[in-house]
Amino acid sequence: MELSWRVILVSLSLCLAIILRRPPLSREGVADIVFKNATIYTGDPQNAWAKAIAIRKGRIIEIGSYDIVQTNIGPNTRYEDLHGSFVVPGFIDSHVHVISGGLQMLQVNLQDVSSQIDFVKQVQLAVQGVEGGHWLLGGGWNNEKWGGELPSVSWIDSFTEEVPVWIYRMDGHMGLANSRALQLSGIPENIADPEGGSFIRSKDGSLTGVLVDSAMKSVIDCIPEPTTQERRDALTRASKLALSNGITTVVDLGRYFPGSPTTRVWNDYHDVYKWADQTGSLLIRLSIFFPLETWSDVYMEVKQTGKRLSQNLILGGLKSFADGSLGSGTALFNEPYADDPSNYGLEISSPEAIMNHVLEADRRGLQIAIHAIGDAANDRVISLYQAVNRLNGQRDRRLRIEHAQHLSQNALEIFGAEGIIASMQPQHLLDDASFASKKLGEERALKESYLFKSLLTRNTTLAFGSDWPVVHLNPLQGILAATKRKPTGWKNSWIPAECIDVEAALQGYTLAAAYASFLDDEIGSLSRGKYADFVVLSGDVFHDDGEVGVLATYKGGIRVFSREVE
Ligand SMILES: *[C@@H]1O[C@H](CO)[C@@H](O)[C@H](O)[C@H]1NC(C)=O
Numbered sequence: 160m161e162l163s164w165r166v167i168l169v170s171l172s173l174c175l176a177i178i179l180r181r182p183p184l185s186r187e188g189v190a191d192i193v194f195k196n197a198t199i200y201t202g203d204p205q206n207a208w209a210k211a212i213a214i215r216k217g218r219i220i221e222i223g224s225y226d227i228v229q230t231n232i233g234p235n236t237r238y239e240d241l242h243g244s245f246v247v248p249g250f251i252d253s254h255v256h257v258i259s260g261g262l263q264m265l266q267v268n269l270q271d272v273s274s275q276i277d278f279v280k281q282v283q284l285a286v287q288g289v290e291g292g293h294w295l296l297g298g299g300w301n302n303e304k305w306g307g308e309l310p311s312v313s314w315i316d317s318f319t320e321e322v323p324v325w326i327y328r329m330d331g332h333m334g335l336a337n338s339r340a341l342q343l344s345g346i347p348e349n350i351a352d353p354e355g356g357s358f359i360r361s362k363d364g365s366l367t368g369v370l371v372d373s374a375m376k377s378v379i380d381c382i383p384e385p386t387t388q389e390r391r392d393a394l395t396r397a398s399k400l401a402l403s404n405g406i407t408t409v410v411d412l413g414r415y416f417p418g419s420p421t422t423r424v425w426n427d428y429h430d431v432y433k434w435a436d437q438t439g440s441l442l443i444r445l446s447i448f449f450p451l452e453t454w455s456d457v458y459m460e461v462k463q464t465g466k467r468l469s470q471n472l473i474l475g476g477l478k479s480f481a482d483g484s485l486g487s488g489t490a491l492f493n494e495p496y497a498d499d500p501s502n503y504g505l506e507i508s509s510p511e512a513i514m515n516h517v518l519e520a521d522r523r524g525l526q527i528a529i530h531a532i533g534d535a536a537n538d539r540v541i542s543l544y545q546a547v548n549r550l551n552g553q554r555d556r557r558l559r560i561e562h563a564q565h566l567s568q569n570a571l572e573i574f575g576a577e578g579i580i581a582s583m584q585p586q587h588l589l590d591d592a593s594f595a596s597k598k599l600g601e602e603r604a605l606k607e608s609y610l611f612k613s614l615l616t617r618n619t620t621l622a623f624g625s626d627w628p629v630v631h632l633n634p635l636q637g638i639l640a641a642t643k644r645k646p647t648g649w650k651n652s653w654i655p656a657e658c659i660d661v662e663a664a665l666q667g668y669t670l671a672a673a674y675a676s677f678l679d680d681e682i683g684s685l686s687r688g689k690y691a692d693f694v695v696l697s698g699d700v701f702h703d704d705g706e707v708g709v710l711a712t713y714k715g716g717i718r719v720f721s722r723e724v725e
Pocket residue numbers: 196241242243
């Protein structure tokens with residue numbers, strides 16, 4: 160009895176306090192615009208569902224029922240009726256290569272090629288459009304789609320002739336050069352494999368033109384750098400594609416892969432991103448990661464400009480590579496590849512080699528993201544990160560592993576406990592599912608691949624992204640991949656126990672992704688004070704499996720993409 164009176168008294172005084180604190184017009188002021196009549200998944204754990212949003216100067220000042228939002232309406236407030244549409248926070252893609260992707264939109268795209276004949280046909284078609292003196296560039300091919308045989312100069316030399324060709328495997332860890340490109344790059348027939356890479360040879364020992372990881376360097380160095388204008392156009396194209404997919408923020412891992420010059424990322428930063436930001440032509444929010452070895456330059460830049468140059472441009476942190484990829488046989492494993500017992504994969508940079516850079520950068524408050532795909536690479540990066548936590552003391556550092564595709568039981572247990580973020584790309588599993596068993600053996604493939612559910616139940620932050628242009632830039636497809644794990648044509652899920660629910664997958668593309676980039680105070684959920692970045696969907700993403708598309712995208716309360724519907 161006594162207790163319940165106390166409860167009532169406390170509740171009454173709480174109510175009073177709330178009433179007194181809430182003047183008729185909210186302290187946040189009058190809304191510029193109110194969006195109403197929507198079903199809004201806010202992603203905010205305190206307040207997951209809403210009907211209306213009030214926005215002032217691009218930020219959310221109130222979100223909730225229409226009645227709650229009423230307190231922010233003044234004579235000049237505009238309304239937009241969303242006609243009952245389903246709304247989610249603007250998607251954040253945690254791993255893209257913006258300029259490479261934007262450039263590639265104009266290059267030959269071999270993503271859908273599924274036979275040697277088709278490969279040859281597509282390259283033949285593309286080479287006709289190449290002007291004299293230019294290279295034929297592009298890629299996206301996946302030899303697993305035609306049984307695994309790697310392409311070769313013999314497929315394309317006869318018709319590419321004097322046009323140098325360089326076309327990537329989909330994962331960017333291999334590429335095919337034709338003989339003209341090998342010649343221009345000064346690669347002799349008897350060249351030795353470099354550290355961290357290899358030249359694939361045919362049975363008779365001759366070069367096939369397929370170069371792996373660091374062996375790609377001489378060709379890449381030889382390709383004329385696109386002009387500043389071409390790169391600016393690439394940014395615009397990429398940004399528009401992102402917005403049309405509901406993506407309002409991307410984390411750019413740069414035009415940087417083992418063997419490529421670090422200056423590219425810096426030139427892009429100065430000539431393209433900063434330029435776009437300063438001229439008001441940056442259409443999305445963009446956080447950039449720079450090559451780890453340039454950490455002191457990033458630090459100097461942060462000292463001058465701060466990490467947030469503007470609401471659109473953010474200095475994210477530093478990126479390095481521990482290994483290659485599964486498809487290229489260069490992801491680093493504790494046990495050898497099942498289809499090649501002499502191969503454990505490739506260690507691109509050992510923890511010892513990058514330890515000092517990582518420690519120094521971390522001491523200066525910079526965030527680190529390291530690419531690790533194989534279980535051994537993940538184990539090594541996790542030990543490295545444990546050392547950072549130990550040697551540099553406790554700090555909110557949000558260390559990231561990019562991909563984290565194959566994890567040992569030990570890694571799984573440590574990941575979340577050490578506060579390490581798993582930055583993963585669900586769409587990759589759709590490709591890997593078809594050949595992981597061949598490369599790893601059935602048991603290992605099923606035990607340790609894309610452990611979304613296991614990571615989440617161990618409190619690991621899962622940030623999702625695409626790795627575009629490796630796969631399509633489409634978070635709704637990514638959500639499907641994470642929740643269903645069903646490659647095209649499959650009846651059953653691949654490793655069904657690791658499917659996660661829609662809300663967890665959505666979080667991976669919103670709040671968890673924001674957290675993974677230190678942006679959760681500004682974006683990631685539709686919460687008071689954050690930017691009004693949101694997506695209007697054509698259906699209920701929680702229930703309409705695979706049928707949902709993007710109708711409109713809003714960034715800072717402004718419509719930046721709209722699909723005209725008749
Ligand atoms: C919300 O939109 C639907 C569809 O246009 C409409 O039928 C309904 O009347 C609207 N509700 C309100 C409260 O405006």
